[in-house]
Amino acid sequence: MNPAPTPPSSPGSAYVWRVGVAVGITLLVLLLTGLLGTAFGVFLRVLAALLIALPLRAGADWLHRRTKLPTGLALLVVTLLVLGLLMGMGWLFSDRISEQVRGLQEELPRAVRDVQARVQGTEWGQWLSRENIDFTHIAGGTSAWLGRATGIFSSTLSVLADTYVIVFLALFIVIQPKLYRAGLVMLVSKAHRERADQVLDKISDTLVKWVLGRLVSMLAVGMLTVLGLWALGMPMAAVLGLFAGLVTFIPNIGPIISMVPALLLAFFNGGPHMALYVLLLYLGVQTLESAAVSPIVQQRLILMPPALIFIGQLIIGSYTGLLGLTLATPIIAILIVLVKMLYVQDVLGDDSVQV
Secondary structure (H helix, E strand, O other), X not given: OOOOOOOOOOHHHHHHHHHHHHHHHHHHHHHHHXXXXXXXXXXXXXXXXXXXXXXXHHHHHHHHHHHOOOHHHHHHHHHHHHHHHHHHHHHHHHHHHHHHHHHHHHHXXXXXXXXXXXXXXXXXXXXXXXXXXXHHHHHHHHHHHHHHHHHHHOOOHHHHHHHHHHHHHHHHHHHOHHHHHHHHHHOOOHHHHHHHHHHHHHXXXXXXXXXXXXXXXXXXXXXXXXXXXXXXXXXXXXXHHHHHHHHOOOOOHHHHHHHHHHHHHHHHHHXXXXXXXXXXXXXXXXXXXXXXXHXXXXXXXXXXXXXXXXXXHHHHHHXXXXXXXXXXXXXXXXXXXHHHHHHHHOOOOOOOOOO
16 A cells, blocks of 8 residues: 655645645535535436326326226326316416516516605605615615516526426336336345335325325415405406415415515505505415415325424525425425434334324
């Protein structure tokens, strides 16, 4: 074996040696950090593909058990039904929604400027101005943030690329799930492969139920929001309700995001009283969803404390952006399953803890 390199003996050479070692360690840490970030980005896309593939496969298995159809044919039927439902909804509402989206993109900047003008007209707004708070910067930042929020409805190259990757990954997984599952189990020693199968079964079951629960919650929130805004006489109720339903997929933070454009438009079109009514409507819808809809549709899911979900969203979202924020909850669900089954039950021997 070659001996480890020793630092030079002269003071100048020793200083250069220490600098070189420090630079080398820094570059290595940066390289490892970049690799971990890239690997986690790949993991997020694989997880998104799983959230598409697992429910489709579960639906195909259910249809196979009920009708005795071949599994491949059952999968084709379920996939065509889902695609037909999505295309049918798009065809029915595309014109109306597109018109309201364009209206929303035009109205929101005016609403922001109107709120800015009203705030500057109040005593506390003038006081803030005297304290050198730049309202123009605040409004511009708000407009940019709202532009990113409403950008969910627009197509970008990055979103299209991610969608392409996720859809094709989901297609590969849903066609041959046993192939990839067997590859994962093969990495475990023979003595623990049965337990690995049990863990994968529980993770798959948890993700499927979480997706189905989120879809029901999204539908309920979207419909209730549309009906409530329509009853209040708010413009663009359909697109605001659709936006509220879509972002409900993100627990905790989604409702806050959906409320912002609705409040701005309410303030712009009807003044403070209308904004108050819209605020009460959104709070009522979210309270109903949290107290009634979610407990019913997710009563058999693994229990996830809201504070833990929120902390996970902040940590994961801060490093990975919108995709990480959206998938933070299923990641936490997977971690809870792994901790309970592999650590609490297997290492600590506490079988009283149910997963």
